[in-house]
Amino acid sequence: MDQNTEIKHMEEAAYVLKAISNGTRLCVISLLSKHDELNVSQLVEELKCEQSLLSHHLTDMRAKGILNCRRDGKNCYYSLKNKQIVQILDCIRSCNCA
Amino acid sequence: MDQNTEIKHMEEAAYVLKAISNGTRLCVISLLSKHDELNVSQLVEELKCEQSLLSHHLTDMRAKGILNCRRDGKNCYYSLKNKQIVQILDCIRSCNCA
DNA sequence: TGATCATATGAATAAATGTTCATATATTTG
DNA sequence: CAAATATATGAACATTTATTCATATGATCA
Numbered sequence: 001m002d003q004n005t006e007i008k009h010m011e012e013a014a015y016v017l018k019a020i021s022n023g024t025r026l027c028v029i030s031l032l033s034k035h036d037e038l039n040v041s042q043l044v045e046e047l048k049c050e051q052s053l054l055s056h057h058l059t060d061m062r063a064k065g066i067l068n069c070r071r072d073g074k075n076c077y078y079s080l081k082n083k084q085i086v087q088i089l090d091c092i093r094s095c096n097c098a
Numbered sequence: 099m100d101q102n103t104e105i106k107h108m109e110e111a112a113y114v115l116k117a118i119s120n121g122t123r124l125c126v127i128s129l130l131s132k133h134d135e136l137n138v139s140q141l142v143e144e145l146k147c148e149q150s151l152l153s154h155h156l157t158d159m160r161a162k163g164i165l166n167c168r169r170d171g172k173n174c175y176y177s178l179k180n181k182q183i184v185q186i187l188d189c190i191r192s193c194n195c196a
Numbered sequence: 197t198g199a200t201c202a203t204a205t206g207a208a209t210a211a212a213t214g215t216t217c218a219t220a221t222a223t224t225t226g
Numbered sequence: 227c228a229a230a231t232a233t234a235t236g237a238a239c240a241t242t243t244a245t246t247c248a249t250a251t252g253a254t255c256a
Contacts (some may be wrong), residue, residue, distance in 0.1 A: 003144065010124035013190045017124075021115035022244080026108035040203060046101065053245060055204055060243095074202045074253050084193040091189050092111045095182040120214080138233060151215060153234055158213095172223050172232045198256090205250070213242070220235070226228090 019064040024049055025057055026089065028078075029066070033086035037070075037079040117162040122147055123155055124187065126176075127164070131184035135168070135177040 001009075020026060027047055031038060040058065044051050058078055061067045068079045080086070099107075118124060125145055129136060138156065142149050156176055159165045166177045178184070 006128065007121060007125055007145075010128060011121035013124055013187055014119050014121045016190055017115055017119035017186075018243085021112050021119045023105060023109035023112045024244095026111055026115075027105055030104065030108060041201095047105075050246080051203075052205085052247075056244080059204070071203090071252090076203060082193050084189075087189050087193065088115075088186060089111055091182075091185050092114055095180050095185065116213090122214095139231095148216080149233075150217075150235085154214080157234070169222085169233090174233060199254100200256100201252100201254080203251080203253100205248105207247090207249105209244100209246080211242100211244070213240100215240075216238085218236095220233100222231100222233080224229105224231080226230095 015064070016066075019061055019066055020085070020088070022057070024054070025061060028054075028057065028061070029080065029086055030089060032067075032078065032080045033083060037077040039072075039075040039077050041075070043078070113162070114164070117159055117164055118183070118186070120155070122152070123159060126152075126155065126159070127178065127184055128187060130165075130176065130178045131181060135175040137170075137173040137175045139173070141176070 020029060024047060028043060031043065031046055038046075040051070040055065043049070043058075044054055047054065049057075058067060058069070062069050062078070065081055066085065068081050070077050070079075118127060122145060126141060129141065129144055136144075138149070138153065141147070141156075142152055145152065147155075156165060156167070160167055160176075163179055164183065166179050168175050168177075
């Protein structure tokens with residue numbers, strides 16, 4: 001793989017990482033790895049995060065392909081598009097970078 | 099683990115992720131995972147990145163515990179503090195998030 | 197239909213990150 | 227010591243990301 005392709009790949013990886021490099025967003029990922037799906041109110045409650053702020057995070061993560069969303073009546077249930085993403089957390093732990 | 103501890107952990111993980119969520123920085127990590135150590139000129143050459151900009155990135159990654167640095171004469175050789183960090187790249191690939 | 201609940205959106209602002217440029221520091225070499 | 231090379235630093239500015247607030251939308255229910 002040539003250097004230009006490599007750089008492009010790294011930019012793509014950075015795009016994903018940026019979408020999750022935030023305490024609140026990682027908490028969402030961690031919760032959704034344990035609960036399959038949760039609605040916004042449940043997340044607001046768990047995370048003690050303001051509704052509107054969380055909504056912005058969720059909307060953006062969804063737009064970037066991290067989350068799925070399904071509406072059921074008044075509620076919107078979010079889930080991980082790819083459960084494996086939580087491995088990044090395990091990875092950081094095992095790297096004891098953090 | 100209670101929710102507050104969890105949030106703290108996620109903030110720490112986010113701190114590490116933020117330090118690497120950038121195309122240039124990921125390229126540095128990728129290169130250093132293959133080369134053990136490289137000096138700044140070599141990295142500038144490989145990455146076609148301006149010296150001063152790269153230096154800022156390197157200094158910051160070092161400050162945040164991602165990189166090591168050792169001076170040998172006029173040169174500064176950078177290396178990964180923990181080689182395992184490159185697994186985050188594998189992880190993203192395998193999640194085909196990117 | 198109007199009230200209420202759940203969630204999203206947009207605009208304004210704040211804070212963090214990235215980039216550039218000029219210049220400083222450290223090391224070697226003539 | 228002066229010049230050259232390698233790297234770092236600081237300030238200014240640009241761009242991105244996070245946060246807040248007010249309000250909109252969509253769904254249910256009386």
